Amino acid sequence: MMAAGCGESPRPVVSNGAALFRENGCATCHGARGRGDGPSARGTAIHPRNLSDRNSYRNGASAEAIARTIAGGIRNADGSGMPAFAHIPADERRAIAEFIVTLQRRAGVPPALREAGETPALLRKDKS
DSSP, rough: OOTTTOOOOOOOOOOHHHHHHHHHHHHHHHHSSSSOOGGGTTTTOOOOOTTBGGGGOOOOOSSSHHHHHHHHHHHTTTSSOOOOTTTSSSSHHHHHHHHHHOBBBTTTHHHHHHHHTTOOOOHHHHHH
């Protein structure tokens, strides 16, 4: 169902994305809260990405970028990385990505500014 006046369908339900995150094994590596501390991450030399740190994303931290990364995976020069999950339907990848976005944090940035994508000058690393 399309929202009146909108070109896109409504955002997937985040709770559905959370369930899909668990069902597709994402939490096995990334942990239930996305901190890279899942059960299979213990004892490995290369740790899974901490999804709560939006500065740790290689391919971008937006829902669109995350959904693309889920589909294509990540391959590091040493052969490690995250496998591609292109077999997950696009709408489910998007729901997972929307859930992952809710895990992101920027220390010290109020939620209203975080949602608007703004960081006050005093909190920016470059202070510009």
